Amino acid sequence: MLEIVGPYIPLILKGTWVTIAVSLVSLAVACLLGLLGAWAKLSHSKLANTVAGAYTTLVRGVPDLVLMTIIFFGGQIGINSLVEAMGWDIYIEIDAFTAGVVSIGFIYGAYMTETFRGAILAVPKGQIEAAVACGMTRPTIFRRVLGPQMMRFALPSFGNNWLVLLKTTALVSVLGVQELVYNAFSAGRSTREMFTFMLVVCVIYLILTTISTTALRWAEHRYSVGVRRA
Amino acid sequence: MHWDVVLDNWQLLLQGLWTTILYVSASLALGLILAIPLSILRSSSNRFLSWPVWAFTYFFRGTPLLVQIYLIYYGLGQFESVRESFLWPVLREASWCALIGFTLNTGAYVTEILRGAIQATPYGEIEAATACGMSRAQTYHRIIMPGAFRRALPAYGNEVIFMLHGSVVAGVITILDIYGAAKKINALTYTYFESMLAAAVLYMLIVYLITRVFKRAESRWHAHLRPRTE
Numbered sequence: 266m267l268e269i270v271g272p273y274i275p276l277i278l279k280g281t282w283v284t285i286a287v288s289l290v291s292l293a294v295a296c297l298l299g300l301l302g303a304w305a306k307l308s309h310s311k312l313a314n315t316v317a318g319a320y321t322t323l324v325r326g327v328p329d330l331v332l333m334t335i336i337f338f339g340g341q342i343g344i345n346s347l348v349e350a351m352g353w354d355i356y357i358e359i360d361a362f363t364a365g366v367v368s369i370g371f372i373y374g375a376y377m378t379e380t381f382r383g384a385i386l387a388v389p390k391g392q393i394e395a396a397v398a399c400g401m402t403r404p405t406i407f408r409r410v411l412g413p414q415m416m417r418f419a420l421p422s423f424g425n426n427w428l429v430l431l432k433t434t435a436l437v438s439v440l441g442v443q444e445l446v447y448n449a450f451s452a453g454r455s456t457r458e459m460f461t462f463m464l465v466v467c468v469i470y471l472i473l474t475t476i477s478t479t480a481l482r483w484a485e486h487r488y489s490v491g492v493r494r495a
Numbered sequence: 496m497h498w499d500v501v502l503d504n505w506q507l508l509l510q511g512l513w514t515t516i517l518y519v520s521a522s523l524a525l526g527l528i529l530a531i532p533l534s535i536l537r538s539s540s541n542r543f544l545s546w547p548v549w550a551f552t553y554f555f556r557g558t559p560l561l562v563q564i565y566l567i568y569y570g571l572g573q574f575e576s577v578r579e580s581f582l583w584p585v586l587r588e589a590s591w592c593a594l595i596g597f598t599l600n601t602g603a604y605v606t607e608i609l610r611g612a613i614q615a616t617p618y619g620e621i622e623a624a625t626a627c628g629m630s631r632a633q634t635y636h637r638i639i640m641p642g643a644f645r646r647a648l649p650a651y652g653n654e655v656i657f658m659l660h661g662s663v664v665a666g667v668i669t670i671l672d673i674y675g676a677a678k679k680i681n682a683l684t685y686t687y688f689e690s691m692l693a694a695a696v697l698y699m700l701i702v703y704l705i706t707r708v709f710k711r712a713e714s715r716w717h718a719h720l721r722p723r724t725e
Contacts, residue, residue, distance in 0.1 A: 323699075325656070325702065326695075326698060326699035326702040326703065327695040327698050327699055328659070328660040328661075328662075328663045328674070328698055329660060329663075330663045330664075330666075330667075330674060331663060331674060331677070331691055331694050331695050331698060332695070334687065334691050335687075335688065335691045335692065335695065338687035338688065338691070339687065339688045339691070339692075342687075342688060432558070432559040432560075433559070434559075435559035435561045435562055436559075436561060438561070439561075439667055446559070446561065446562060446565075450565065450569075453569070453570075457573065458573055459565070459566075459569040459570045459572070459573055460566060460569075460570030460571060460573040460574065461573070463562055463565050463566040463569070463570045464566065464570075466558075466562050467554070467557075467558045467562055467563075467566065470557060470558045470559065470562065471553070471554070471557045471558060474557040475557070
């Protein structure tokens with residue numbers, strides 16, 4: 266097995282690196298959208314509520330790959346017609362990496378919205394009132410009171426989302442991003458040893474998920490300091 | 496926008512809709528049948544019984560569905576013994592490979608959902624059953640499983656939607672499901688946006704129906720948890 270896989274190890278490792286990069290950058294996008302979405306869902310503005318509600322419903326209704334394809338191709342057409350309408354004479358090309366990151370971030374942003382919304386609601390209201398009474402501004406409240414505490418409530422669901430997100434990145438190979446699955450697939454095709462290479466992919470994903478669960482368990486432990494357990 | 500393209504190919508989309516529903520419901524049914532005995536083994540205190548099931552769910556929950564399908568569809572042909580066995584006519588077909596892959600995947604997820612529900616059985620119920628003189632089998636049949644199914648219902652509803660979302664992978668390996676049909680319309684007419692948007696609408700429709708069905712099921716099976724109306 267090693268003599269088959271050996272020559273392809275650099276390619277596989279490069280793919281693994283791209284997979285990790287896609288996952289982490291999409292996670293950042295998802296967290297940003299998730300916080301924004303949670304804020305919109307909890308705000309008193311009717312418009313913000315409706316927009317955030319439509320966003321989460323839409324995303325949960327449509328499969329990842331379909332949404333990715335729409336954003337990848339549709340976004341390209343949309344941006345260029347926008348540019349054309351502005352009267353500029355340039356052609357903007359969205360590469361597959363960006364499209365993948367934007368779409369995965371967009372999709373998991375909706376799941377993160379629910380995660381963060383639940384976590385914010387779980388922080389006792391009195392604490393926020395106390396912070397307001399102390400004269401803290403809203404960003405300060407978020408940084409000092411809300412943020413650290415909602416982290417604890419958000420972590421289990423956040424961890425689940427991350428694990429699903431990590432596996433979803435395999436789908437960007439269909440769009441042509443040269444990540445782990447894409448590279449292993451081409452290696453498997455040229456050696457006619459697809460099973461071997463797909464097994465390698467599985468092992469790498471299992472390693473990544475195992476590292477993630479270990480790190481998440483550590484984080485949950487860390488953020489639960491001060492919580493008494495029965 | 497060329498919506499007439501979508502309308503002209505409505506038969507293709509309808510066929511895709513039917514295929515998606517068929518694959519998802521067949522694999523969910525088979526996966527559930529697989530998961531019931533596995534979840535009982537998984538929650539066993541005997542390590543020799545629970546460990547193999549743990550390994551199975553660890554693999555199928557830790558790797559992307561796309562890779563699992565590639566492993567079965569493109570991978571198994573690597574082995575001469577598989578190619579020459581009586582199973583080859585089955586394993587050569589994309590449709591069977593998709594069905595097998597989906598079944599094992601959802602089977603693994605449902606196993607873990609049911610395990611959680613089985614382990615959440617209040618101990619008093621089991622004690623009461625033992626005190627009534629029920630055998631182990633009777634306790635499972637009458638007490639543990641009915642309660643576990645009821646507790647598992649919300650999580651199972653999510654799993655059904657995830658399976659529907661995951662089923663687009665069938666379209667990647669040449670099966671004409673909703674995604675496959677949209678891909679084909681796109682290839683025939685070069686209208687990414689319209690065909691994928693039509694697919695998205697169909698998927699949303701199914702998700703809407705599934706959530707309706709589960710809401711009704713929950714109001715029936717969780718009737719005892721509803722707040723009392725005077």
